[in-house]
Amino acid sequence: MKLIFTLLILSSYAVLADDDSSSSKKPGVVPVNNALYAEECSACHFAYQPGLMPARSWQEIMVNLADHFDENAELEAADQKILTDYLTKNAAEFSNYKRSVKIMRSLPKDKTPLRIIEIPYMVSKHDELTTDMVAKNPKVKSLSYCDKCHTKAITGSYSEDDIVVPGYGNWEEYERSSSFLGRIKHGAKELYKDVVGSDDEK
């Protein structure tokens, strides 16, 4: 029985491996649609989508811009208010996009993370990455630079199909080639996608 299951997984992997028709999937979070935000909050990192954190986190960030992760990101009062409103209204708890829903579901109500990467859902999604791939990788530096690996991050899509870790290549290829277990895992994921029709569900 185990053998049959393994063969099934492997054969589904073989069939799907050549299938690039990763048809249009619903993006992970609502894309940024505020020009002022896109302009003001993309000087040092890409403009994170509001749907990646709860309103309480954005509000905390916006009142401390003068002391923003060791940088001064202060804004004029009027702009600060406009952007705080934008982030609050579009925060994760007001979005029905899948990533936002998962983010809220994983986050204890009494926690106000100031980093997206500290949210439990995000931590668990990145637990396979090594220090060499991130902190010691001069092309990445820290997990905060989402768009270094998520090639479509700017569009609000964090799909597995579009992850390229600089120096390690396409993540799915990497996982597949790095070990036998990686191949089994990959096969199982593809099978899941095939049955459920999307990988956005996890």
Ligand code: HEC
């Ligand atoms: C002067 C540069 C600068 C500007 C402008 C700036 N930031 Fe940042 N931001 C940083 C730095 C530096 C970090 C920490 C990156 C790291 O740890 O590698 C950061 C981190 C963040 C994080 C946490 C990301 C994570 O999960 O690690 C959020 C959220 C954030 N910024 C939001 C904003 C918003 C909203 C604005 C616009 C109001 C903004 N930033 C403007 C420099 C800036």
Ligand code: HEC
């Ligand atoms: C060093 C490269 C790298 C950086 C930087 C990075 N990620 Fe990821 N991300 C990955 C990898 C690798 C996965 C795991 C895919 C898997 O499940 O095998 C992942 C998974 C995810 C997933 C789940 C995707 C899925 O299909 O299950 C989301 C959502 C995500 N990342 C968002 C972010 C956000 C938001 C940031 C920035 C705050 C970020 N990531 C920064 C590499 C990165």
